[in-house]
Amino acid sequence: MSRLLRIGLVVLLASCGGGGEGPPRNLDNACSIVREKPNYLSAFERTERRWGVPMHVQMATIYQESKFDADARTPYRWAIGVIPMGRQSSAFGYSQALDGTWDEYRKQTGNRGARRDRIRDATDFMGWYMNESLRRNNISLSDARNQYLAYHEGQTGYARGTYRNKSWLMRVSSEVGQRAQVYQSQLASCRV
Numbered sequence: 001m002s003r004l005l006r007i008g009l010v011v012l013l014a015s016c017g018g019g020g021e022g023p024p025r026n027l028d029n030a031c032s033i034v035r036e037k038p039n040y041l042s043a044f045e046r047t048e049r050r051w052g053v054p055m056h057v058q059m060a061t062i063y064q065e066s067k068f069d070a071d072a073r074t075p076y077r078w079a080i081g082v083i084p085m086g087r088q089s090s091a092f093g094y095s096q097a098l099d100g101t102w103d104e105y106r107k108q109t110g111n112r113g114a115r116r117d118r119i120r121d122a123t124d125f126m127g128w129y130m131n132e133s134l135r136r137n138n139i140s141l142s143d144a145r146n147q148y149l150a151y152h153e154g155q156t157g158y159a160r161g162t163y164r165n166k167s168w169l170m171r172v173s174s175e176v177g178q179r180a181q182v183y184q185s186q187l188a189s190c191r192v
Contacts, residue, residue, distance in 0.1 A: 023068035030059055030183040031190030033068070040068075043120040051127025056187055057144045058123050060180035061151060064172065065096040070117040094122035097129075101154075105129070126151075133158070145177030 024040075026032040034041040044055040062068055070093060093116025097105070105125050106114050114121035133139040133150040137158050141147070150158035152169060163169050 027063060027067060028182075030056065030186040033059065034187075035190075037068075037119075040119050043123045046120065047123040047127040050124070051131050051141075053127045053130045053141045053147075054184070056180045056184035057130070057142060057147060058126055059183045060144050060176050061126060061148055062094050062122070063179055064148065064176050065151075066094050068094065070094055070119070093117045094119055095125050097122075097125055101129070143177075144180035145173045148173045148176040 024033045024036045026036075034044070044058050047053055047058060048055055095116060097116055102114075102116060102125065105128050106112050109124070109128055111121065111124065114125065116122060116125075129151060130139075130141055130147050132155060133147055134141055136155045137146075137150055139146045139150055139158075146158075149163045149169070152173070153163050157163070163173070
């Protein structure tokens with residue numbers, strides 16, 4: 001077999017395997033998301049039943065964290081602009097959970113086989129984490145803006161108010177709150 005043909009075969013096989021099917025096409029429409037990805041809908045509903053976190057709050061948080069990309073990771077850090085120094089953090093998957101927080105979730109819930117790139121596990125993690133925010137910081141499960149602040153800053157950071165000095169984070173959390181309202185309205189008008 002010629003070298004060119006072997007290279008072509010390798011490229012073809014590589015493009016067919018691995019990875020998921022990718023994020024939904026229309027991230028601005030909650031109805032479109034759950035129609036296109038019925039497994040997302042069942043994950044959101046399951047988490048809402050188990051943890052009480054409304055679907056629209058879960059969806060707005062996932063949108064902000066990963067744009068519904070199962071393989072989302074933080075960017076690389078570079079030294080002198082050319083030497084890769086590792087990723088900015090260990091955040092990974094739909095929920096962008098950090099390694100330590102993910103391990104704590106798996107230990108506390110007994111969900112040892114949970115994976116951050118599986119929507120069902122990612123939403124369950126978010127339900128668990130947002131209940132911690134309710135318990136420790138008295139943040140309503142339907143308050144997407146403040147839940148997001150605690151999600152981003154951690155429970156202790158939120159309690160200390162570290163977000164108050166981060167104007168970019170205040171803006172982003174407001175956008176999460178607005179997106180949650182849009183998703184809530186859209187979900188109410190479509191049959192899910």
